[in-house]
Amino acid sequence: xxxxxxxxxxxxxxxxxxxxxxYYLGIEHLxxxxxxxxxxLTSTLIFEAGFNPEYVIESIRRKVxxxxxxxxxxxxxxxxxxxxxxxxxxxxxxxxxLPHITxxxxxxxxxxxxxxxxxxxxxxxxxxxxxxxxxxxxxQITRAVTQPFVSIDLAPQFGEELNKDELFILRRMFHGYxxxxxxxxxxxxxSDSTLIVITPIQGDNREDAPVVVKIGPHDAIYDEAQxxxxxVKGTLPPLTARLxxxxxxPQISDLAALKYTLIxxxxxxxxxxxxxxxxxxxxxLANWLYEKLYNxxxxxxxMQSRPYRFETWQEYDWLLPPxxxxxxxxxxxxxxxxxxxxxxxxxARLNHIEYGExxxxxxxxxxxxxxxxxxxxxxxxxxxxxxxxxxxxxxRGINFEEDTYFRGEVVDKLxxxxxxxxxxxxxxAVRALEPDFDHKQNAVRFGDFYAPNPIMAYTTLLDTPVFxxxxxxxxxxxxxxxxxxxxxxxxxxxxxxxxxxxxLMDWATLEVSLLSELVLPHLEDGWAxxxxxIPYLIALNESRIYSESSPISQKLIPILRLRxxxxxxxxxxNHWEEYFIGLALLALRGVTWETLSVNxxxxxxxxxxxxxxxxxxxxSPTDDHNxxxxxxxxxxxxxx
Amino acid sequence: xxxxxxVIVLSGxxxxxxxxxxQGHEGYESEDSWSLSVGRRNDNDLCLQFxxxxxxxxxxxxxxxxxxxxxxxxxxxxxxxxxxxxxxxxERIKGIIPIxxxxxxxxxxxxxxxxxxx
Numbered sequence: 001x002x003x004x005x006x007x008x009x010x011x012x013x014x015x016x017x018x019x020x021x022x023y024y025l026g027i028e029h030l031x032x033x034x035x036x037x038x039x040x041l042t043s044t045l046i047f048e049a050g051f052n053p054e055y056v057i058e059s060i061r062r063k064v065x066x067x068x069x070x071x072x073x074x075x076x077x078x079x080x081x082x083x084x085x086x087x088x089x090x091x092x093x094x095x096x097x098l099p100h101i102t103x104x105x106x107x108x109x110x111x112x113x114x115x116x117x118x119x120x121x122x123x124x125x126x127x128x129x130x131x132x133x134x135x136x137x138x139x140q141i142t143r144a145v146t147q148p149f150v151s152i153d154l155a156p157q158f159g160e161e162l163n164k165d166e167l168f169i170l171r172r173m174f175h176g177y178x179x180x181x182x183x184x185x186x187x188x189x190x191s192d193s194t195l196i197v198i199t200p201i202q203g204d205n206r207e208d209a210p211v212v213v214k215i216g217p218h219d220a221i222y223d224e225a226q227x228x229x230x231x232v233k234g235t236l237p238p239l240t241a242r243l244x245x246x247x248x249x250p251q252i253s254d255l256a257a258l259k260y261t262l263i264x265x266x267x268x269x270x271x272x273x274x275x276x277x278x279x280x281x282x283x284x285l286a287n288w289l290y291e292k293l294y295n296x297x298x299x300x301x302x303m304q305s306r307p308y309r310f311e312t313w314q315e316y317d318w319l320l321p322p323x324x325x326x327x328x329x330x331x332x333x334x335x336x337x338x339x340x341x342x343x344x345x346x347x348a349r350l351n352h353i354e355y356g357e358x359x360x361x362x363x364x365x366x367x368x369x370x371x372x373x374x375x376x377x378x379x380x381x382x383x384x385x386x387x388x389x390x391x392x393x394x395x396r397g398i399n400f401e402e403d404t405y406f407r408g409e410v411v412d413k414l415x416x417x418x419x420x421x422x423x424x425x426x427x428x429a430v431r432a433l434e435p436d437f438d439h440k441q442n443a444v445r446f447g448d449f450y451a452p453n454p455i456m457a458y459t460t461l462l463d464t465p466v467f468x469x470x471x472x473x474x475x476x477x478x479x480x481x482x483x484x485x486x487x488x489x490x491x492x493x494x495x496x497x498x499x500x501x502x503x504l505m506d507w508a509t510l511e512v513s514l515l516s517e518l519v520l521p522h523l524e525d526g527w528a529x530x531x532x533x534i535p536y537l538i539a540l541n542e543s544r545i546y547s548e549s550s551p552i553s554q555k556l557i558p559i560l561r562l563r564x565x566x567x568x569x570x571x572x573x574n575h576w577e578e579y580f581i582g583l584a585l586l587a588l589r590g591v592t593w594e595t596l597s598v599n600x601x602x603x604x605x606x607x608x609x610x611x612x613x614x615x616x617x618x619x620s621p622t623d624d625h626n627x628x629x630x631x632x633x634x635x636x637x638x639x640x
Numbered sequence: 641x642x643x644x645x646x647v648i649v650l651s652g653x654x655x656x657x658x659x660x661x662x663q664g665h666e667g668y669e670s671e672d673s674w675s676l677s678v679g680r681r682n683d684n685d686l687c688l689q690f691x692x693x694x695x696x697x698x699x700x701x702x703x704x705x706x707x708x709x710x711x712x713x714x715x716x717x718x719x720x721x722x723x724x725x726x727x728x729x730x731e732r733i734k735g736i737i738p739i740x741x742x743x744x745x746x747x748x749x750x751x752x753x754x755x756x757x758x
Contacts, residue, residue, distance in 0.1 A: 022652075022653070023653075024652070024653040024690075026651070026652075026653075026655050027655070028651075059728075062728060063727075063728065064749070065693075065749050067692070068692040068693065070692060072689075072690060072692065073690070077653065079652075079653060079654065079655040079656055080654065080655065080656035080657045081655040081656025082655070082656070083656070084656060115648075115650070116650075116655070117650070117651055117751075120650075121727075124727030124728070230726075408728070
């Protein structure tokens, strides 16, 4: 079957050149146009080399960058190199006695020319470019997508279905096996990803060791693979989860997948820490956290910390909802009275921006592109692919037909009207918890006790300087990402957020997770019940147990041990503010998470408030530390 | 023999074009070096007139001690070297650094390479 004509390729190549504001026709535009042909020769070869054509397109755009809004010439001239390539393709056409150039001749010519942007990007991504010319000459394209057949069985305890895309990915990933058994879904990916444990089975019914498969949006999955290479691979203890090399990314969907091999317990099951809640004694879990998790990963991660002075927003702002959601303004000229946001940002000003006002953002980086929601998220900061970029701004109403955006692109100017502010979003999140107190005051009243209101106090917290430490951190160390293997070895999975960051963030993340999954399930629904925890949490923040005999205190034993780890890692001994700041903001993020139950989110609100209370106490030395229930000091300060 | 320099453009509107210079004809000579200027303004030896991200006077190439040197003229958008270990994060250069034939560097949005002398 013939490949498509150059005429059609040129049309979409010129569109690409215009969308990218390049206004010249280069090899990169031709190649992107060829990759856009689904099931075409180029996209098929790239796909078979293990890469998603969409991802390659994004990578080329990222490497080349968008042009400036000022046009310097009319028309769309062809670059000297594109002229050369089109010349080669023309000769190939004549040799083959074809009526016109097709995708095949063009691809052979691009590969033959050998010195162009797309080929450099392919090599940079790790595509085996040398094998492509032969395939470009001989590969026949048929429309039928061949789907390898692997029988997929759901284990009885799995108890739910997999969707069509997930099944397709699993069939590709386990191509060559007769069968796979889907064991369990690991809970609590707070991201858009799915984690499942799978046992591959050979043709002769031999079972291979189970693996963890993560399925998620393809850009996130590729990022995770890169992070693993950079931060994780060389620093893991000898026995642990390891990432297998290739990412599986089928063309049919935006999903991709990767798999981690595990060393599991004797009966072949991988347990996450959630699975042992109620099975292990609390003291066993506490010791395990310290001995197995902290000690085995710590030597290369948290213990390798260096002094790091930062302002809280640098490490924690990105956790919270976008500071603004804007509706894209069509007419950029009508922005005379607009509020302009650019570096350096004055936070005090952000707090006064209101619904309907026009805001112009300058020199922000595209952080996320969401085609389904027709939105992009921008963040501040020019360099790197950092996930922790602060000051995220969401822009709604993007028309992706007219305009293209890619991750990492610097947007020099964009205007929009304020649709929602972060403060509104936080207030709505708290209202959804049906508070039985006034949630619009600076202090919230829990019975006869007052604490700072997290949704009011968080902005001051974000501006607080922290004397902390920096190390490799997991970045999302909740209970679902910690597995228990043979001989109770600790295994970590899901390295999508692994980076150099504030050392204590991992422990604050784990504390929040332990509180909501280990402690909370024993309480009834409602504020009255959640409030019972107040004396326990205050005692915890003072590193002591409130009431030895109570069952709640028993549940807090692992967290008390976690606090010992934190105590060892505080940059300045006994200066717990460094930890409470992270805890307060991570818990505040939890308040906005709709994947948590209402009661879990109530607990998050309380944890955040109490962490802020602990910080406030430290800052007013006149406080009497022995009477945590005496609210006079704090309530006097807040004027209540 | 007269020293010559060939620089090939590897991206942008002039992708594929080769600029050739020879000592005595182009550039500026001092006692022990030969220097060529790169930038958007048309009085540069290597003029990148179609790259709005290049500064008017952006960078210099020096031949000194039998070796090429690349100098960034304190530009807003910077001069970068290709990073072989991390393809997508390029290394911004400061001051003057040695550069090998065949090594890729970026001025504004334009990728360039010194072609090996035959």
